[in-house]
Amino acid sequence: MLKNGLFNLIGSILRLLIGVVTVPLLIRFLGLADYGLWALVSSTLVLVGLAEGGLAASTVYFVSKDLGRQDGRSLMSTFLMVSASMMTLATAMFIVLVVSAPIVSANFPNLTEAQRLIMVPALQWGGLAVWGRMFQGIFVGIEQSYNKYALNNLITTLQGMCSNIGLIVLAWHGENVIRLMQWQVAMVVIFFVVHAVFGLKLLSKTWGGKLGLIWDGRKFAQIIKYSTSVWLTSTGNVLFSQCDKVLVGAVLGPQLLGAYAAISGFTSQINGLASTMVQPVLPGISGLSLEVPEHRETLVARIRQACQVNLAIAYGLGGLLLSFAPVITGLMFPQDATLPNLLLAFQIQIVIYSFYSANSFAYFFLLGLNKGGLLMKVILVCSLLSLSMIYWGSSLFGFFGAIIGNAGFLGVFALTLIALKALDIKMRLLLQWIGWDSVVFLSLGLAGILLPVDVPIYYRCLIAAAQVVWIAKILLGERFKLSLSKAF
Incomplete structure (x- = not known):
């Protein structure tokens, strides 16, 4: 636990330091009101991301059990079931955000009309970020199940660094919240691919590289319950x-x-x-x-x-x-x-x-x-x-x-x-x-x-x-x- 905890701690400290620099700079470049709008959009997206249904945590729990038993067939079944479930939920949430963004923005009476015109497309672009983050959680869970905390924290820290540096540069050049969200989407997509590559590589070592559809109704019920x-x-x-x-x-x-x-x-x-x-x-x-x-x-x-x-x-x-x-x-x-x-x-x-x-x-x-x-x-x-x-x-x-x-x-x-x-x-x-x-x-x-x-x-x-x-x-x-x- 200590070794993996230290990897987590080092990664979190680096991300904290990045945040220490990012927040005051965004406030100064965007202004406190626009930073508040950015925080409002970001928090709304996180709430929508709740639709992942605990599947990321289930990945850690069930993949760890499969690895403990050295059961490649069960591991393949776990991965395919949680992936299919997450794909369905993530796509549904993307569609919901695109359609409901105008309704959401209308429910904040203290926003000006100009701020609403920015919030709507920012939420719609954010739907792509939500999709990527939800599905990325599956591969992050796989990395943690294999005790690859150093790798996981390295990728996550790099994602935070690239994302925040881009936000600072865009805000410095006077870009609005929409442009900032588009940059976030780009970073989520790129690092989702990175996590997927490493996660699939780890899995292939256990199940022998042969991928097949294995449905286990009893295990699926356990996954849903957990x-x-x-x-x-x-x-x-x-x-x-x-x-x-x-x-x-x-x-x-x-x-x-x-x-x-x-x-x-x-x-x-x-x-x-x-x-x-x-x-x-x-x-x-x-x-x-x-x-x-x-x-x-x-x-x-x-x-x-x-x-x-x-x-x-x-x-x-x-x-x-x-x-x-x-x-x-x-x-x-x-x-x-x-x-x-x-x-x-x-x-x-x-x-x-x-x-x-x-x-x-x-x-x-x-x-x-x-x-x-x-x-x-x-x-x-x-x-x-x-x-x-x-x-x-x-x-x-x-x-x-x-x-x-x-x-x-x-x-x-x-x-x-x-x-x-x-x-x-x-x-x-x-x-x-x-x-x-x-x-x-x-x-x-x-x-x-x-x-x-x-x-x-x-x-x-x-x-x-x-x-x-x-x-x-x-x-x-x-x-x-x-x-x-x-x-x-």
């Missing part, structure tokens, strides 16, 4: 991470949406990094059973390992962002007296995302233990609660009401409680694993908040250095090595 549970779970995550922007755009308009999207996009990287670091645990536990004593010991060892790594990334990265929050907001946003206190909003959002991201390990463990039903219920409830708080908060209290509304998603801590109960692990033991580390990270994070805005930068660097040292201690310390040796 995909549905994962889809309902991911729906909750995407509702929280994307539908909030749609609501804020509808209530507050594109300019404040631009500020909200920039802050949320930045802080969401905390969860992205925390999740990608512990994600490799899923293939490793998909074949384990709680009923087998030896398996249970392995699961407990891995949950300890994943919990410690998860906390280090979630709290550590949150602390780093808090240390440099005044610098980041100064770079991201123009000096405009009409805007709310964006520094305070950024700090609040960092704290919220850091706390909820510390539960990522529980998400993947429950997914690997096939407890998708519980995941679905908890995440959907928390998402709907948070979206309700964001909508009413923005309607009644404006920008800060929307920011604080994100706290509704902190209810995902219930996932940690469920995972501990499933493995019969006491809360006291969990606190022994992470208690002292939590105190250190929270203290350093508080120090970053309390620093005066105009303090010399080297004070912020000192706090950041302490965060990095403690992250390294967790990842490389003797305690972590011990849990790693038990896990393997």
Whole structure:
């Protein structure tokens, strides 16, 4: 897990750095209102992409099982069934977007007529991007099933770099949101082909290069059942991470949406990094059973390992962002007296995302233990609660009401409680694993908040250095090595 997690972490850090550069430049070249329009279009496309139905996650789960049994025939059957299903869903969503784009744009009362004229073709072009991303998920899942995390992260990082560099150049030359979306489509198509080539090459080694149609009705039913549970779970995550922007755009308009999207996009990287670091645990536990004593010991060892790594990334990265929050907001946003206190909003959002991201390990463990039903219920409830708080908060209290509304998603801590109960692990033991580390990270994070805005930068660097040292201690310390040796 550690090796693959580090590949994920390195790739995610590189993508985070690319995003750090991209967001402020897009805001400056496009303007806050047009950046808000870009965020609105992008979030709408992500919501449409939910139609993938959890098939990408099912690819990882079922391909990993087939590989564990060295069953080439079953592997071929899995690939063909998920591919055919994804092709059908992706094509349907492309048609829906092309037809419904004018209707969607008409449902945002705060958009000007000029902005609607841009949004409609941008959504229609985005339909191609949705098609490519949905189908690309199948081949990404194959790469992960074969533990090719280095390859997967290399391709994904290159895609992010090429995409964002192109967006910056186009915005710098004064192009509008439509041109930016056309560039996105081009990048999605190119890198979809790249993922497909590598994915098919990996599969051919297992099934011997002979491709044939093998339909297994029983297995197809299992895929649909698993995909549905994962889809309902991911729906909750995407509702929280994307539908909030749609609501804020509808209530507050594109300019404040631009500020909200920039802050949320930045802080969401905390969860992205925390999740990608512990994600490799899923293939490793998909074949384990709680009923087998030896398996249970392995699961407990891995949950300890994943919990410690998860906390280090979630709290550590949150602390780093808090240390440099005044610098980041100064770079991201123009000096405009009409805007709310964006520094305070950024700090609040960092704290919220850091706390909820510390539960990522529980998400993947429950997914690997096939407890998708519980995941679905908890995440959907928390998402709907948070979206309700964001909508009413923005309607009644404006920008800060929307920011604080994100706290509704902190209810995902219930996932940690469920995972501990499933493995019969006491809360006291969990606190022994992470208690002292939590105190250190929270203290350093508080120090970053309390620093005066105009303090010399080297004070912020000192706090950041302490965060990095403690992250390294967790990842490389003797305690972590011990849990790693038990896990393997």
